[in-house]
Amino acid sequence: MIQFVKLLIIIGIFTTSCRGQAKNTVKINMENSTFSVQKTDKEWKESLSPEQYHVLREKGTERPNTGKYNLFFDKGTYFCAGCGQALFTSDSKFRSSCGWPSFDSEIREGNIKYVKDSSFGMERVEIVCSKCGGHLGHVFDDGPTSTGLRYCVNSLSVEFKQADK
Numbered sequence: 001m002i003q004f005v006k007l008l009i010i011i012g013i014f015t016t017s018c019r020g021q022a023k024n025t026v027k028i029n030m031e032n033s034t035f036s037v038q039k040t041d042k043e044w045k046e047s048l049s050p051e052q053y054h055v056l057r058e059k060g061t062e063r064p065n066t067g068k069y070n071l072f073f074d075k076g077t078y079f080c081a082g083c084g085q086a087l088f089t090s091d092s093k094f095r096s097s098c099g100w101p102s103f104d105s106e107i108r109e110g111n112i113k114y115v116k117d118s119s120f121g122m123e124r125v126e127i128v129c130s131k132c133g134g135h136l137g138h139v140f141d142d143g144p145t146s147t148g149l150r151y152c153v154n155s156l157s158v159e160f161k162q163a164d165k
């Protein structure tokens with residue numbers, strides 16, 4: 001019997017812009033549910049590179065400034081490297097000094113799941129693909145754009161496809 005734990009946390013994020021105080025909210029849906037794409041560890045290992053497996057399935061983090069999409073700004077869409085679900089567009093990508101590809105929003109609501117992460121003595125919000133549960137990175141409330149959010153994503157978690165010309 002699988003026990004589902006459903007917690008809905010609303011975190012109020014306050015950001016300051018030059019126009020004054022702006023308030024954004026992120027809904028955090030911590031749901032210990034099953035994902036529609038289910039594979040065994042063996043199947044994931046066969047379908048991913050060892051580096052991708054480590055990040056997506058073991059919540060690893062690529063070293064900063066090493067990812068192929070860190071300073072990459074072609075027009076197109078970023079898909080989950082685990083299951084192919086669309087996650088981000090290049091329009092939401094911004095230049096960040098953090099060392100990882102950074103986006104200010106997901107491609108559409110529901111494609112990313114937000115999970116409370118208390119590991120390493122920090123309170124963070126982990127972002128995972130809503131279809132396969134693959135670890136993408138974390139989201140922070142210090143983004144420089146109007147959304148106030150910074151989706152800090154491992155290049156290894158995503159595959160870029162160029163927009164049609």
Ligand SMILES: [Zn+2]
Pocket residue numbers: 080081082083084085129130131132133134
């Ligand atoms: Zn996925």
